Amino acid sequence: MSDDQQRLRRALADTRFTTFWLDSLEPVADEAALERDTVCDLLVVGGGFCGLWGAIQAKEQDPARDVVLIESKSVANGASGRPAAIMSTSVMHGIDNTERIFPADVAELERLGRENMDGFRATLERYGMDCDDEWGGEMKVSIGDAGLAEVDEDYALYLKYGHDAVRLDRAGVQAEIRSPIFHGGVWSRQRSGTSHPGKLVRELRRVALELGVRVYENTPHLGNRKTGAGIVVDTPRARITARKVLLATNAYAAGHRHIRRRVAAIRDRIVVTEPLGAAQMDAVGWRHRQGIYDTRTQLNYMRLTPDNRILFGGRLGYFFGDDTDPALDRTPQPYLRLVQSFYCTFPQLADEIRFSHAWSGPIGLTTRMAVHYQHYHGGDMVFAGGYSGFGVTASRFGARVGLALLDRLDTPETRMDFARTLPNYIPPEPFRWLGATITMYALDTLDEKGGWRKPWIALVQKMGFPITL
């Protein structure tokens, strides 16, 4: 093993391979599992952000509506207990992605994003929800000069659509955050920031219960069928008969075998340092505590936690059969390159910092990288998901539109393309695994080796995936 490899492994020697967010909280008791057959107006399947926001908004819209939420394990078992939780105004995975997928609707989708973020913050206030939210904005930084054009494009879009954004040159970025590889950036300062997703998801569960949602944990959906009485959903010990069903199972794609045709369960990985001391914080700067992502092909994102650890993420993986809990991700191996990227980004910390936590989570990836809706049982069961890497606040919006579709409401949102059309098919196994494996290898080695990699990536782009080179 080389010296460099040994150094990377040492940094991960005492690491806990579990999400920092849930590990940093006192454990709470699960809600009881469903034991008896029951009937309800709306059944929500999945206890992540999307399901909880769906249940809460359904109750707020009509307190008389009987709402049940079932979760296969504990709430926050999926992506919602594991994100970086950089909160973006965008409901379509960033302003650049919005321009890519719905160029004619950017202005309206940006307006809806602002409205969603205001609604999100108003909800936190209304129910006194404590989730360590900080509103320092979101920033995209260019790695070297190669990403400056992308930063300029984002800046132009931010200005065009009314954001409070500033374009930072190299010195400007260094005044915000000290990294020798950041050569410029764009900082959107309003309505975005970071939160503690573990606290947020628990607070959403509390509010859902207070509003009268019946929450059953350790109650997996096993199957469903339409009957004259409604949609009958089987769980291990009891049946639920619901008038409508919102499937909020995102990367797990539970609820219908066809969901997988458009949703792949990609792993995204994160490492978190020990808390930084005062001198280390001085060496990094970061006084506005922005959520940051960069322009690398395999992008990295980073933020400070409330106790001043650096969270550093962005190493994708795929496991055969859309595995949502691979054992390999509970070992140091898949995190070594992420630590290497961290050292390259913050060389001033390289000799002294160790990593307390490392984990991965399943992202529901689609070719659009944003929420879409699949309709089953004549529209009485709707899947809302596919948020890819941006769902902490977008899921509130995604769930709201999902409810409107279930209620067959004719609203400006339900008339828009994002709500009426579908992302492209993604090939089934074994082609899915083969394609993902080749693509990730190509991305990892593209800069050093070139060769067949560019035409391959061009092919993947043709399928609809937004890979930037």
Ligand SMILES: Cc1cc2nc3c(=O)[nH]c(=O)nc-3n(C[C@H](O)[C@H](O)[C@H](O)COP(=O)(O)OP(=O)(O)OC[C@H]3O[C@@H](n4cnc5c(N)ncnc54)[C@H](O)[C@@H]3O)c2cc1C
């Ligand atoms: C590593 C990582 C970093 C991320 N960083 C960010 C970020 O910085 N900013 C951001 O906005 N987003 C980020 N995201 C994305 C964000 O976390 C997700 O988009 C969001 O949490 C999706 O919420 P969800 O409720 O749709 O899905 P999930 O949270 O995955 O919830 C789905 C739930 O369904 C349950 N379920 C599955 N099968 C069944 C069944 N049969 N019956 C009942 N329940 C079932 C699962 O247990 C799970 O709890 C990140 C994600 C990951 C993994």
